[in-house]
Structures are given as structure tokens and as C-alpha cells.
Amino acid sequence: MKLTKDCAVIIAGELVASQGGSQSVEILASSVEVTGFVENPDTYPVSPKRHTVEYLREHAHLRIRTNLISSVARVRNTTSIAIHEYLQQNGFQWIHTPLITASDCEGAGELFKVTTLDLNNIPKNDKGIVDHKQDFFGREAYLTVSGQLNLETYCMGLSKVYTFGPTFRAENSNTTRHLAEFWMVEPEIAFATLMDDAALAQGMLKHVFKTVLNKNSDDMNFFAQFIDKSVVTRLESMVNDDFEMLSYTDAIKRLEASGKSFENPLYWGVDLASEHERFLCEELIGKPTIVTDYPKDIKAFYMRLNDDNKTVAAMDILAPGVGEIIGGSAREDRHDILVSRMKDAGIDHEMLSWYVDLRRYGSAPHAGFGLGLERAVSYITGVQNVRDIIPFPRTPKNAAY
């Protein structure tokens, strides 16, 4: 009998202490049954050699058989459970917000349309426009880009809530940190300020890092050996140190004072480019950095306007190596200001009347954030492309498997 890598076998025998070097036990086999041989070891994609992640990605149904991808899968599992753990221990309720949504104006990127209309024979109304009255929902529908707006309604009833599930963006993004389908956790807290929000985000990340270090030390040592030497020490220092926090205004000042010249323009009012964010958190600060209080014109309509009338109570958490992993804010809880900001943003507030209602019937200050699961696991493991963090990545022009 000739066994090659990844043949499937059922082995019966006695489990005994091993005389071998780095293993504690082994099986003295009394029978070996092969349930599946590997047809052609020469062309079998996952041969016993080092493979690039790009190559493995093209064989996504087999790559879980490598120690890299299986380590990633285990850390992804631990990360997901640790997020639930932390939020549950802190009194949050997990809310299953809808994946199909009717509002196309949530301000977080392009949406995938959901329709059952016959695309080869699209019904039009008398104005020549697609007649969505004949569509499944009787109106236009989309895959969600964020559960936040729905979540806010439950926040006004249950106080501490979160949603955690898949999210969809139809952006034509071709980078190592974007997916068309990804998982996001979004907590929302009532009677909370931006500082409460930041504290929750930091507490949650620290709990996740600590849990992964405890539960997946073998996996983390593997990443340290083959991916990035610093992953373990980086997480350890993360658990012990507090994140750096500074305002957008101070971030601009720090960047200007550094004397570094950037490709992209840098002045108060412009959004920070990737190079600015990276230089700030990787070079100037050297650890996760919370940037707060951005100019209102570069942020979403639902973020709470500060007293200076120029900035909003928003925060981004930047991680060295991956950039933004969390985006959050205090929400605009004042009816008139919200409506006026929606008008400025060109959003029809009739479409979101239910959202505006929350500010008419017992409005309360509240805040929340979104954490991209794949970006978090990318940061933890040092595996740089989120396409290797999710089992079957969906990106522009790629939905195989």
C-alpha cells in the first residue's frame, strides 16, 4: 500500500506515549483502511512543498489542507467567538439584522441589487423606467452594506446590542483589504458618548487578542515562524498598552510637524490618505491609534455634529500594517440637525423616515462602531491579504467555488 500526502485513512490501534521528539503521543496501528487515495500525486495541487498564497487561492477548495490556511481558520473561529464572548459578558444582545434591505442610501458604498425580474425581459413602466412594482418586494432591494441603521432601532429598545454577520459591498476595490462579501461586527450602545464607544472598541480588541494568544498559541507561533516574526510580541504589547488616541486636528498637526513629504495633499479638511494613516500609526506612534473628531464634510450624515459645528464625533482605529480596522461614531440624536445633514448629503429622508422617527419618539444619545472581521484576523495573524482570511473570497471578477 502506497500512501501519499492527503490520502484519507481510518487507523485503529493503541494510543501510546511517543518516543519521538516534539510529539507526546502516537498510535501503534493494528489496522489501516484507506477511504480515499489521491489520484495523481504529481499534479495534486497541495503537494508537500511550500506554496504561495496566490496559488493556494486558486485552489480554494483544497487549501484548507495546508497548515497556513487551517491556522487562519482556527484563529478566525477564536476571534469570532471571542467577540461574542466579550459583548455577551458586557450585557449586549446579539441582533440579527436583515441582509436584504430596501434603503440604498446608507452612505457606505455601492450596493448589490436583489431582484427576481427577468433580466432578459425587464418590465418597464409608462415612463420607460424599470417597474419594480412587479419585482419580488414590489420595490428596489439590495444586499446590506451595514446593519447599523436597523440596529439603532433595537438599541432604542434594548440599550446594548450588536449585529455580527456578512456584509456586501459592490465596490470595484482591488486591494489586499477589501472583499465584496465580508463579516462585520457592529455594536451599538444607548446613552453613550464617543469616548464610551472607543473604550468598548479597545476593550473588545484586547479581549480578542488575549483569547487568541491563549487558545491558539501553536497557530500564532506558526505565523511567527513563517509569516511575520513580530505577530506574537505585537499582540502581547497590544494587550498591555493602551491605544494612542488623538483628534483628527492633532493628527494633521503631527503629520505636518513630521516634515515628511506625502504624495497626497495634507491640510485640515481633507480626508487622511492611506499613506498618512500608515505613517501616523506605524512610524509616528507605532501602535493602534484612535483618530477622533473628523471634519463633518468627509464623514457620514448620521455622525453627531460637535459643538464646534465643524467636526463630527467619529473615530477610526488604525492598526499598523492593515490600516483602518474599525470605524465608529456617536450618532446624531437631534432630529432637526439629522434632517438637515441628510439634506446636505442629498439623502431623501422620506425613504428613511423610520430612522428619523427614532429622533422623534424618545431620542437618546448613542454610539457604535463596525469592526471588519477579516481585517482583524489579518492583523492578528500577519497574513496580509484578506482573501486568505475568508474561506471563499468574493472580489471583483471572482466568485468561483
Next chain:
RNA sequence: GCCUCAGUAGCUCAGUCGGUUAGAGCGACGGACUGUUAAUCCGCAGGUCGUAGGUUCGAUUCCUACCUGAGGCGCCA
């Protein structure tokens, strides 16, 4: 969406300033060895050089288009 790079053996790459038999490492295969764990030693096989056109006496090498992959930017998580 924009910019750049790449596509040669199962994989990772080298190479051909256009010209008879295209190289290496790893893997596979055959054998030896073995308390090995992303081992060691010996041997051996394996390639219409991404696809389609074009230039040329002749193209894997030059040109064009397309396809695929990667990286950077923008968008964000």
C-alpha cells in the same frame, strides 16, 4: 475605476540581445536511510515558454489585442 508588474516543467523562478538538443530548486516517481515532524542521500522522468493575431526566411523571445493573477491608489471595514 485608475496606475504598475507578471504569465516558461505539478509549484517557485532563471534564460533565450529572434536561429538546431529551454535550465535550477522544490514536488512527483524509483531506491536507500530513518524517531522523523515544511528530514537526509542516490537515481530518474517531466515543458507545442497564458490565448489569438501580426512582423520575420524563422518567434517562447519583438509588436498588438485579449484573458488570468499580483501589487499600489481611490472607496471603506
